[in-house]
Amino acid sequence: MAIPDFQSLMRPVLEVHADGRPHSASEVRDAVAQLVGVSTEDRKVMLPSGGSPAYSNKVGWAVTHLAQAAMLTRPGRGITQITDRGRQAMQTHPQRVDMRVLSGFAEYVEFRNRTRERRTTLTSAVDQGLEAAASTLTPREAIEEVIETAHSAVAAELLARVLSQPPEFLERLVLRLLVAMGYGGLERVTEHLGGPGDAGLDGLVRLDLLGLDVVYVQAKRYTDRTVGRPDIQAFVGALSGAQASRGIFIATSRFSADARDYAERVNARLILIDGPELATLMIKHGCGVVTEETYTLKQIDENFFPET
Known part of the structure; x- marks a missing residue:
């Protein structure tokens, strides 16, 4: 069969x-x-x-x-x-x-919406069926569509795995991710600071060999609340205490609109990375994932054939 x-x-x-x-x-x-x-x-x-x-x-x-x-x-x-x-x-x-049944639940809709919007809506895609929806795409678009959907599932699983680990795992993970993204210069110097008496700073990345240019990191493993403005204010205060002007705040949950607005207006240069973006970066930079398969898409080599 x-x-x-x-x-x-x-x-x-x-x-x-x-x-x-x-x-x-x-x-x-x-x-x-x-x-x-x-x-x-x-x-x-x-x-x-x-x-x-x-x-x-x-x-x-x-x-x-x-x-x-x-x-x-x-x-x-x-x-x-x-x-x-x-x-x-x-x-x-x-x-x-x-x-169609699964799309009645908010978690599944969010999972589907994390993929790039190539179709009109989730509902229309489900109604059409995968085969009908795929028929409107070029081969390259269809491959990208499938990969994006697969990576969305991997991203959700990555977050679930991170949330199942102790807070220190996330703190060390984000430092490793930043190195994979190219931070830290040739020596890629990082330092984990998290733990009792960490003064609100979980780690740092030195961007130059002498350590004159430093980015501090805060990582929060939240499962049940949004990161609000008070959290960002506390991080800014910690940066000020360390005489630093750059910081990256990474959370497994979301940031409130007020938190993002405040981060844009302070003198310190802040980057906020929420849970979905963290998972996306992990996939993009090979942190916590491996390549399962590689596909090659062939096309005509125009230079192979003489002009007629």
């Missing part, structure tokens, strides 16, 4: 998790294959790139979308477990759970 598309695999994935227990990725793949009748031979069919089996890729993508809609949670590495929302979705939609 043909391997079902990833949307058709969403409800079977939820059914496998219906027992409420944590399941490994291999358990999910095996159980879903039995539910939908995917044979052992079908499971060996590779993607056109040859990088991985098509069936495993589709199940993994179904899991990713369900997790973005908070129907599945990830209690451990490679482990997934159903949530109350997932159980409710199974009751409400006994026949099929797909992107």
Whole structure:
């Protein structure tokens, strides 16, 4: 039989998790294959790139979308477990759970909206279906669309992983990211300052060999609140105490409009990086991610053929 598309695999994935227990990725793949009748031979069919089996890729993508809609949670590495929302979705939609269902939840809409807006709206894209939507794109645009969607899922997972770690992990992570972005000059000198008595500064990056030009860093691992103006004021005060004029404030949550407005008006030069931007930078600069596959898009070499 043909391997079902990833949307058709969403409800079977939820059914496998219906027992409420944590399941490994291999358990999910095996159980879903039995539910939908995917044979052992079908499971060996590779993607056109040859990088991985098509069936495993589709199940993994179904899991990713369900997790973005908070129907599945990830209690451990490679482990997934159903949530109350997932159980409710199974009751409400006994026949099929797909992107149309998932788009009824704010978390999933935000996940989809993090990708570049090439289509008119999320709703129209879901209504058209992926195949119809893709038909309006050039091959290059279609590839970029898929990559951006995949990276959006990776970004959300990166933030979830960061939030599961202690605050010091984020403090050291942002210093490593800044080095990957090219800060720190040839020597790439950074220093972690976080901990008791850190005076509100978690780290610094020296932009020159003598350390005359320094950027201080504040990193906040927030899960339940927006960073407001008082947080930025406190950071500005810490910069002043260190006789510094440059700072980067990185948070896993969002900044309020008041906080951003204040940051633009103070004498110190401040850069604010929120959670989604942090994850995007991590992907762009290879921090916490690896390249899974590389694709080559061919086109005609006009110089190969003589003019007629």
